Amino acid sequence: MSSAPCILIRGARILLPGGEFLVGDVLTEGREIVQVAPEIPASDTCKEIDAAGLTLLPGAIDPQVHFREPGLEHKEDLFTASCACAKGGVTSFLEMPNTRPLTTTQAALDDKLLRASQKCLVNYGFFIGATPENLPDLLEANPTCGIKIFMGSMHGQLLVDADSALEAIFSKGRRLIAVHAEDQARITQRREEFAGIHDVAVHSQIQDNQAALNATQLALKLSKKYQRRLHILHMSTGEEAEFLRVDKPSWVTAEVTPQHLLLNTSAYEKIGTLAQMNPPLRSPRDNEVLWQALLDGVIDFIATDHAPHTLEEKAQQYPNSPSGMPGVETSLPLMLTQAMHGRCTVAQVSNWMSAAVAKAYAIPKKGAIAPGYDADLVLVDLNNYRPVLREEVLTKCGWNPFEGWDLTGWPVITIVGGQVVYERGKLYTEVRGEALTFEPNN
Ligand code: DOR
Secondary structure, three states: OOOOOEEEEEEEEEEEEOOEEEEEEEEOOOOOEEEOOOOOOOOOEEEEEEOOOEEEEEOEEEEEOOOOOOOOOOOHHHHHHHHHHHHHHEEEEEEEEOOOOOOOOOHHHHHHHHHHHHHHOOEEEEEEOOOOHHHHHHOOOOOEEEEEEEEOOOOOOOOOOOOHHHHHHHOOOOOOEEOOOOHHHHHHHHHOOOOOOHHHHHHHHHOOOOHHHHHHHHHHHHHHHOOOOOOOOOOOOOOHHHHHHHHHHOEEEEEOOOOEEEEEOOOOHHHHHHHHHHHOOOOOHHHOOOHHHHHHHOEEEEEEEEEOOOOHOOOOOOOOOOEOOOOOOHHHHHHHHHHHHHOHHHHHHHHHHHHHHHOOOOOOOOOOOOOOOOEEEEEEEEOOOOOHHHHHOOOOOOOOOOOOOEEOOOEEHHHHEEEEEEEEEEEEEEEEEEEOOOOOOO
């Protein structure tokens, strides 16, 4: 049942806010968690879930996704994407502005919020996109998780690469700026140098480590000059991580994708253009340095950059093949599998995929299993391994870069706002998430 007024989750291994586990019960009422205890008395009116042997985590918050609606619905839409989220244990997402029309005005933001309220099975928030001309829109937009700047890897009007335009945005207002940090001038020049090469592996050479480092350094310089809240999206290189390690102001955060941790340029041989994304995959050494930066807190959290394109689009010859991979269905099991292999702990994964995101974006009442928090929860099974199968994916694009990988930690039940939205392969498509709120000056 999806409309239960209360849910009693029994005998779960519950991740508590301090990082320790309690085998016990959780009671939700309406949209909230009301009690966490070793044993909670049964009540006739509550739906009971027997969670013996399962681990209960706060629902994942994916802070960088591209869900394609409006305008690019042949790749994905807010309904299909949110179904994929529910299956993947992602109970909230923050979505990017490179839809059609671009989300660069209040009207476009309002349109997305309305569509999401009608179609989304999970909670939602949206970025407003910066153009060289829309500073007034950036200052006024509400509610939004922040301003997205594409410093490189252009999306038409969304490219802001001139120093003067960047300076204008960083110097006015206080809200969070999230940057796609790649140096467009360097990319343009290298594209010419490598023109005529159709091997997709050249993508990582064209949009190279230096292009990423240049832009990250520029964003950090501007952030420091104006003490402006900055978030560095999908950090991809060891160089950026090492740079940030020695000089990271308290108001700066950074994220990494599972792809940049777990895949590298060897993926081009195996999956070709399906491995093409921006910023590109890097070397095994970059994987290692990024992992260490994540473990050390230099990188704060994880995002998927879920960016679906159809198999037909991906089958075009490089460089006509589009960049981007889907991710929301597999991010949590991918990272939990790493934890089970001893690379990190389950508590760290949960922090990187929920609590740390809620903190960075100042989203109230998310990211912990405690009374008063929202009942956005995921029960995962850490004891069974199952492969990622193309025929099982829910994203409209119909593929996943990790097909064939044997993963554990798959969601068994996902709960959004106190309602079961996914249970053992079944979706409750009538459930709707809510618009996320962001505390002032997030
Ligand atoms: O690979 C990417 N694809 N990176 C981005 O930043 C955008 C995305 C897309 O929207 O396709």
